[in-house]
Amino acid sequence: MKPVKIAMMGMTHGHTRKYYQTLLDNQKLDWVASCAQDADAKKTYELYKTGVPCYLDPEEMYRKHPDIEAVVIASANDRHFEQMKWCAEKGIHILSMKIPTFDMKEYDEMIAMCDKAGIVCQIELEMHYNSVVRRLKKLIADGAIGKIQSFQATNITLSPVWAFPWQGDPQASFGRVEHLKKGDPRYKGGALCDHPHIFDLIRHLTGSSFDYIYAEVAPNLRDGLKVEDMLMAVGKMKDGTAFLFDPSWSRLEEKLKVPGPGWERFPKRMEVNVTITGDKGMISCDCFGPNVYHNGAPNDRYTVQYTYFDEWVGLIDEFVDCIRNHKTPLINLKWHKETIQAMLGCYDSIQSGKIAKVGAK
Amino acid sequence: MNLKKMNKGLDFLRDKYGAAKGEITIKDGHCFVGATPLLPGRMERKIVELKKMTENGTLEGVSTLRFAAFAPKGTDMEAMLAKELDLAAYLGASDVVRVMAVSSGSAINVLAKLANDVNVSVEIGAGLPKGEVGYDRHEIIAKRGVACDQTVDTHTPHASIRCYGAKGAEEFTDVDTELFGLSYEEIWNVRAAFALLQKRADAKVWKAAWAKATKAAKLAFAADKSKAAKTIAVKKGLDTNRSIAVAEVR
Numbered sequence: 001m002k003p004v005k006i007a008m009m010g011m012t013h014g015h016t017r018k019y020y021q022t023l024l025d026n027q028k029l030d031w032v033a034s035c036a037q038d039a040d041a042k043k044t045y046e047l048y049k050t051g052v053p054c055y056l057d058p059e060e061m062y063r064k065h066p067d068i069e070a071v072v073i074a075s076a077n078d079r080h081f082e083q084m085k086w087c088a089e090k091g092i093h094i095l096s097m098k099i100p101t102f103d104m105k106e107y108d109e110m111i112a113m114c115d116k117a118g119i120v121c122q123i124e125l126e127m128h129y130n131s132v133v134r135r136l137k138k139l140i141a142d143g144a145i146g147k148i149q150s151f152q153a154t155n156i157t158l159s160p161v162w163a164f165p166w167q168g169d170p171q172a173s174f175g176r177v178e179h180l181k182k183g184d185p186r187y188k189g190g191a192l193c194d195h196p197h198i199f200d201l202i203r204h205l206t207g208s209s210f211d212y213i214y215a216e217v218a219p220n221l222r223d224g225l226k227v228e229d230m231l232m233a234v235g236k237m238k239d240g241t242a243f244l245f246d247p248s249w250s251r252l253e254e255k256l257k258v259p260g261p262g263w264e265r266f267p268k269r270m271e272v273n274v275t276i277t278g279d280k281g282m283i284s285c286d287c288f289g290p291n292v293y294h295n296g297a298p299n300d301r302y303t304v305q306y307t308y309f310d311e312w313v314g315l316i317d318e319f320v321d322c323i324r325n326h327k328t329p330l331i332n333l334k335w336h337k338e339t340i341q342a343m344l345g346c347y348d349s350i351q352s353g354k355i356a357k358v359g360a361k
Numbered sequence: 362m363n364l365k366k367m368n369k370g371l372d373f374l375r376d377k378y379g380a381a382k383g384e385i386t387i388k389d390g391h392c393f394v395g396a397t398p399l400l401p402g403r404m405e406r407k408i409v410e411l412k413k414m415t416e417n418g419t420l421e422g423v424s425t426l427r428f429a430a431f432a433p434k435g436t437d438m439e440a441m442l443a444k445e446l447d448l449a450a451y452l453g454a455s456d457v458v459r460v461m462a463v464s465s466g467s468a469i470n471v472l473a474k475l476a477n478d479v480n481v482s483v484e485i486g487a488g489l490p491k492g493e494v495g496y497d498r499h500e501i502i503a504k505r506g507v508a509c510d511q512t513v514d515t516h517t518p519h520a521s522i523r524c525y526g527a528k529g530a531e532e533f534t535d536v537d538t539e540l541f542g543l544s545y546e547e548i549w550n551v552r553a554a555f556a557l558l559q560k561r562a563d564a565k566v567w568k569a570a571w572a573k574a575t576k577a578a579k580l581a582f583a584a585d586k587s588k589a590a591k592t593i594a595v596k597k598g599l600d601t602n603r604s605i606a607v608a609e610v611r
Contacts, residue, residue: 027379131535132521139533144526261419281526290519290534292410296419296506302513307410308607314538 003030004093004320007068009058009083010075011036011045013097014160014167014194015124017259019072020050022312028320032068035061037075044258058086068092070120070323076166077193078175081106088117093323095122095316098196100333102175102344111333120322122315122329123336127197127272128204129314132287136274139283140205146280148206148239153198154246157270158253158263159222159229160194167194168227180217180228181351188347190227195247197272200331200339205276208239209338210358215346221252233346235355254299261298268304362387362547370540370551371558377539380558385550390437392550394557397564398571401549402448403605404556406536407510411452411499412604414508422504426453429484430497436487438469439578445497446581447574449473449481452501454602456573457481461590462581471581476595494545561606570601 006029008019023031034054036042042054055061062068070093073083077099087094094114100123101107114121127133140148161168167190170177174189203209213235217228229249236242252265263269272287292305322329338359345356368384375382383394392399402408414420428445450456455477462471467488473481489495496518500509512519520532535541540548556562573593580591 025378027377129538131538131541132533134538134541135522135533135535139522139524139526144524144531261417281524283522283524283526285522286519287521289521290407290510290512292407292414292508292510293512294414294419294506294508296414296503296508297421300506305410305414307406310538 001028001324003028004069004323005030005032005067006070006072007033007035007061007065008072008074009035010073010079011041012076012164012166013074014164015097016074017048018312020048022316024050026316029316033061033065047258062090070095073097076172077101078172081110084110085113088113088119091117091119093120095124095319098124099193102340107337107340114333120329121333122319122322123331123333124315125197125200125331126311126315127201127287128330129311130287130309132285136283136285137205144281145276145278145283148241148276148278150242150277151202152244153201153274155195155198155272156246156248156250157194158251159249161225162255163257163259168225170227173227186220187227190225191229191249192231192247192343192346196339196343198245198247199342202237202243203338206237206239206241208237208241210342211236211238212355212357213342213345213349214355215349217350264303264306266302269306362550366543367547367551370543371554374539374555375558380555383554383558385554390440394554397557397567399550399553400447400567400570401553402444403451404549404552408448409607411501411508411510415452415454415501416604420501420503420506420508423453423479423501424504425502426479426481427500427502428482428498431486431489432495433489433491433493434467434487438485438487439582441485441487442469442471442483442581443574443578445483446473446577447570448499450475450573451602452499453477453479453481455479456595457577457593458595459590459592460577460581460584462585464585469585556605566599566601569599573601
């Protein structure tokens with residue numbers, strides 16, 4: 001199979017660096033170029049010494065590499081629309097970060113322009129390629145615990161805002177500047193916008209759709225943050241499954257400008273923990289464990305060292321397969337729309353203090 | 362170990378990433394590619410992480426290694442010990458030069474010394490019920506920092522999934538999506554074979570390292586019988602404890 005000529009754009013997203021090794025190793029890809037949002041992003045990119053040229057102007061990148069077939073859009077959420085449009089106009093396939101946009105009008109336009117261009121647009125929800133999640137899916141499908149009755153999940157992390165400031169900027173993260181609720185000085189665009197995975201996972205595991213959702217924000221842990229960092233949600237799926245989600249930035253961090261050792265504080269960088277009760281049993285699951293543990297440099301305190309997980313490998317494999325074999329990705333724009341609507345439902349509920357019917361707007 | 366499934370996994374990786382031809386064979390319970398013994402322990406992700414910590418400054422001034430490995434009844438304890446002594450040399454970045462051991466029934470306790478003066482203790486037990494997957498622990502104690510591949514305050518290894526279903530409680534720990542479906546032991550043997558065929562691991566190094574480890578394990582059992590520590594002469598030359606290039610995201 002002819003390798004897919006691929007490029008990256010933006011280089012400001014927290015997941016950007018996670019693609020580098022996969023793009024270089026996978027023989028089905030030829031990583032030809034990158035295009036950074038600005039000089040700072042380019043400088044950070046160059047720290048990783050990928051050997052792949054980096055431009056600041058997408059048009060210049062395209063002029064020099066007119067054979068680009070696919071792009072990983074690794075940018076702030078409010079840049080996705082214009083970048084997708086740029087790709088669609090050139091017939092370039094897209095791997096989008098996890099939030100294409102929170103503006104549902106824009107979202108529908110994204111669907112239309114990708115359909116019109118006949119391109120693959122895959123959404124990066126890498127948990128599907130995590131080996132623990134794969135086992136979880138198999139156990140549920142095999143009926144190990146019967147019909148799901150209740151689903152509790154955390155998608156809790158440290159806050160990436162010090163390394164990726166756009167994630168604390170309501171315009172860049174949420175797409176517009178809106179207070180969380182009346183009298184609350186904070187804006188939409190924080191932890192919730194960083195954590196779609198559990199909203200997606202429940203749909204896959206139950207095979208059902210969201211009915212309603214109720215969410216509450218808590219006081220922020222971080223002084224000076226304009227957006228929410230602590231919140232929780234409960235609700236029900238249309239098949240009756242009750243759920244409880246924690247998509248917070250409840251793990252603390254050192255304020256590093258470039259992620260690296262010592263970023264995390266107790267207990268760990270990231271937890272996606274799921275407990276599922278079925279009518280025949282129960283499953284408890286830690287998607288990012290086991291790890292290794294130390295109290296050495298740089299901070300000399302107990303550290304759960306986040307180890308290598310290979311989600312990005314499977315994610316990219318699927319993307320290439322979809323491009324070369326004209327398939328639709330598991331997480332495509334149309335499928336993902338309800339996940340985004342459920343997340344918006346959380347904000348609606350926070351604003352109204354009432355349950356929000358998902359997709360009602 | 363299911364050799365057919367393992368070689369299928371190896372072919373998949375070779376085809377996807379490119380590597381020389383080769384297949385895994387088993388002799389006396391140990392996996393080989395050609396005449397080269399595989400060192401799957403060195404490929405285990407947790408060992409890779411620990412090795413990195415000894416090299417990237419997370420740990421400074423390693424003093425002592427405390428290892429343990431437990432397996433079902435009937436498991437070859439000498440082979441188990443050889444694996445642990447190889448990992449001691451690898452993580453301690455120095456060869457084993459002295460071993461003393463005391464055994465009783467299905468257990469042997471070993472105290473070893475590395476050429477760089479680091480102490481190593483290894484508990485080996487082959488008394489678990491048949492069918493159990495076994496358990497091991499690797500702790501590195503340094504002047505700056507302690508690192509371990511098991512969680513603190515627990516006697517049991519962490520499992521990614523616990524399923525309480527009709528079959529009672531079951532545990533699952535899947536570590537490799539590309540080789541999903543293979544057992545933990547099978548996965549790291551396939552990864553080791555792949556590293557060898559990709560030339561990331563050096564066949565000469567692994568042959569020499571395994572020869573040292575098996576010799577040290579044999580001498581440990583001899584030391585138990587003679588109630589006297591056994592010394593191993595270190596030959597200058599090939600560094601058999603250097604790290605292997607692996608994928609990572611930090």
